[in-house]
Amino acid sequence: xxxxxxxxxxxxxxxxxxxxxxxxxxxxxxxxxxxxxxxxxxxxxxxxxxxxxxxxxxxxxxxxxxxxxxxxxxxxxxxxxxxxxx
Numbered sequence: 318x319x320x321x322x323x324x325x326x327x328x329x330x331x332x333x334x335x336x337x338x339x340x341x342x343x344x345x346x347x348x349x350x351x352x353x354x355x356x357x358x359x360x361x362x363x364x365x366x367x368x369x370x371x372x373x374x375x376x377x378x379x380x381x382x383x384x385x386x387x388x389x390x391x392x393x394x395x396x397x398x399x400x401x402x403x
Contacts, residue, residue: 320348344359344377361386373400 319342324334335353340346352361364383371378378399385392 318348319343333355346377346379371399 321342323338323340324335324374325337328334332354333352334355335357336350337353339348340349341348346365347363348365350352350363351359353397354360362385364384364385365379365381371380380399381397382395384395
């Protein structure tokens with residue numbers, strides 16, 4: 318999947334000081350984003366891996382997103398109802 322990779326640093330951040338994101342070149346939507354702490358340890362990951370995208374009425378729609386926290390060993394999956402095509 319062709320992507321742009323963005324790497325943003327905020328040394329004054331309280332918890333998150335760096336965010337790295339992979340942006341899909343076709344839809345301009347994020348595929349994965351990772352948040353890092355001051356020790357450069359990943360504290361959150363937002364992932365669209367395994368999700369499905371669908372173009373409805375000219376706009377890309379997301380079906381599912383996963384948010385994980387390695388430190389807490391937790392994971393949340395959000396699923397969205399897609400609108401009907403006109």
